[in-house]
Amino acid sequence: MTDAAMEISGVTRNDRFTRGSKLVDALSKAGLAFAILAVMAYGSLVSPAFFTSGNLLNVLTSMSIVGIVVVGMTFVLVVGGLADLSVPATIACGAILSLGLQPMIGPLPAFVLAVGLAGLIGLINGVLVGYVGINPIIATLGIGTIGLGIVQAAVGGVIVYGSNPASAEFAKGRLFGIPVVVLIFLAIALIGHFVLSRSFWGRWTLATGGNYSAAEASAVPVQAVKAGAFVITALASGISGGLLGLTLQSARPLIGAGYEFSAITAVVVGGVSIIGGFGSVPRAIAGLIFVQLLTNVMVLDGVRTPIQGFVLGILIVGAVGMDAALRKRGVA
Amino acid sequence: MTAAANCALDMRGISKTFPGVKALSNVNFAVRFGTVHAVVGENGAGKSTLMKVLNGSYAPTSGTIKVGGAEVRMRRPADAQALGIRMVHQEINLVPDLTVAENVYLGRMPGKWSWLRKGEMVSKAAAVLDELGAEINPRERLGNLSISQQQLVEIAKAYAAQPRIIVLDEPTSSLSEHETAALFRILRKMRDDGIAIIYISHRLKEVLEIADEVTVLRDGSMIETRPIEGITAAQMIRLMVGREVSNVFPKSPAEIGKSVLRVERISDGARFRDVSFDVRAGEILGLTGLVGAGRTEVARAIFGLSRLAEGTVSVNGRKVSIKSPSQAVKAGIAYVPEDRKGDGIVPGMSIRENISLPILRRLSRLGRIRRSADRALAADYVKQFSISPPDGERRINLLSGGNQQKAVIAKWLAARPSALILDEPTRGVDVGAKAEIHNIIGQLVASGMAVVMISSELPEILGVCDRVVVMRDGHACEPLQRAELSEERIMALATGEEMA
Secondary structure, three states: OHHHHHHHHHHHHHHHHHHHHHHHHHHHHHHHHHHHHHHHHHHHHHOOOOOOHHHHHHHHHHHHHHHHHHHHHHHHHHOOOOOOOOHHHHHHHHHHHHHHOHHHHOHHHHHHHHHHHHHHHHHHHHHHHHHHOOOHHHHHHHHHHHHHHHHHHHHOOOOEEOOOHHHHHHHHOEEOOEEHHHHHHHHHHHHHHHHHHHEHHHHHHHHHHHOHHHHHHOOOOHHHHHHHHHHHHHHHHHHHHHHHHHHHOEEOOOOOOOHHHHHHHHHHHOOOOOOOOOOOHHHHHHHHHHHHHHHHHHHHOOOOHHHHHHHHHHHHHHHHHHHHHHHHOOOO | OOHHHHEEEEEEEEEEEEOOEEEEEEEEEEEEOOOEEEEEOOOOOOHHHHHHHHOOOOOOOEEEEEEOOEEEOOOOHHHHHHOOEEEEOOOOOOOOOOEHHHHHOOOOOOOOOOOOOHHHHHHHHHHHHHHOOOOOOOOOEHHHOOHHHHHHHHHHHHHHOOOOEEEEEOOOOOOOHHHHHHHHHHHHHHHHOOOEEEEEOOOHHHHHHHOOEEEEEEOOEEEEEEEOOOOOHHHHHHHHHOOOOOOOOOOOOOOOOOEEEEEEEEEOOOOOOOEEEEEEOOOEEEEEEOOOOOHHHHHHHHOOOOOOOEEEEEEOOEEEOOOOHHHHHHHOEEEEOOOHHHHHOOOOOEHHHHHHHHHHHHHEEOOEEOHHHHHHHHHHHHHHOOOOOOOOOOEHHHOOHHHHHHHHHHHHHOOOOOEEEEEOOOOOOOHHHHHHHHHHHHHHHHOOOEEEEEOOOHHHHHHHOOEEEEEEOOEEOOOEEHHHOOHHHHHHHHHOOOOO
């Protein structure tokens, strides 16, 4: 009898909890959508240039290059891998090699090889983090620095230029009025979303980030899953770098500098947990849209660069603080 | 000296209720200054809960506490420390990268609001260590000391705070005989200084040697407090276990078949050696012993969560080499871990996502998880085990402990193992859920599964198991047949005390 009573009180308590978490969940999702709308409204008020198709297309194109990296970075954060700081190196690898190898093997093989080598950097990161157990920040920083050094040495530290106009045409071109780069980003985002939310690999990724020991004890190959997140990010950055190189038709070794932080900012602002176990690609992309639009509006509004950095910093700290607070309440 | 003035601690009518569990019920416990007072009892008898009440970690549901004759109310460990109560825990709670002296004065370093007076701290620590007769250099980095020396530093830290009451929880678990003798010299010295010492131990021989009085706890109640003169180890064991074994554990008679899981002379090179046993289809083999005897380590090694140094494991007559849990699952072994929160559940995921985790690949086609199969699997087990609330989409951490455990067991049944190892499957679940879990285990063996059940709870072991292996200090005894099982026999094997 007492058991039955306990059972009942347990159920009602659960209901209240679940309702609470659904409310917070909905709020956090809608909150970001609301923030995006607010930025757009503000943007159209302060600058007549904001709501022009040229400006929005510009934002969309530059967003796509970072966006491909964001898709990969989402996996790294969700799996509990903190962050991948080797992104500048893998982007440089993708950009420099896909341009530099063009004369030798043609544009498409060059692109594929560039992405493959970027993936190799990711594999080294993954083995160090997943199997050896080195802190991800240290491992990716170290491997990124080494990788960048090798790429720089290979091209002699100079700028590499494209030599195949057709490939440049393709990368800068449009399909049904939409830039090709944007379409590629959307395709990668869809694949990333599918893998994370529908495939067994994605479920394993979420489980590994949610409770590493429990996932391990549930026969999840946790080491491979953790390593895989870094390979995915490196492949994504390689593609991103290749597209960037083809669009610009020139690549210098520091071409990818800053992309790692843009990607991390977007993912964190999107509400993906920095400790792992929670998050999705659409969330991360919503974070990306918000940050990109906000930056664009600030530029159009003539906000000075230091202030821009200040605003983005507050956003990151706020988002991480929110994540911590929600976790404490057992909601996120 | 009046009795009241001599009374270091007087706890009266202490009860502590957790949701669904009455951990302490109306416990009276009094300790005098200048005595060593031992507290003994089985795992789960309430010793650690009582000590947590004493050090302010738990507020009692009812009852009063007097320290040195004055009634007190403690809300946090700092309150207990301010009253002169110090705990020395079984596991070492020190900072390995600091020096011995820094550890001894951690949190109370001399020279508050000024530069740290390092010389003063070192000389004070040296004096304390010297007084305790411990030959340890206070300037040494703590991490360079052996575990037993670290244990002494822990005691020195408590002693340096000039406490009135010291609680030692299994202080000898990592000490050799020689070091234990040294510890006892220190304890006698502290006792002669007038400190009240509460000594918790499973080692009854040591209790007989050092204690002046002993209190026996059982099932959250105080059974008896006696002077140590005139009591024997056998009497203590009887007091610790002395309940009627009621038939609350329905043992479903299952056909016992051929050997399914056999381990031979396995060792991990550190925490267990030469362990052999086998489990047959339809049989429940109990694995018991005191906490720390190596039971969980054996299970984790068989399941591939840690490495075996020696020995062989075979399943259905075939030798298997298991280096990871997924290999164990392929071999047909499943393991429900002891630490449900830490190793059992992924808290942010739903019941459904938790249950299908080990067999996701089987549920997937071209990498995509088949939603209908995933849902159906969870729905089946939710119904079969009457998991409450009956909603597979519920986040697992919002369930009660018993329902979480049922989901964790379901997770492993989905993998269709031939041998299932359950590590403390009913710890921390309420009585109703406990019976349900026992029922589930009964159904499993009836269907021909071989089950190893690790449990510290003797009535459960006696009620459920067909044969029992008792472990002590990393060694396993020959399996006891059901006919030779008694709580006294198991406790004697577990503690290494021969029955008088």
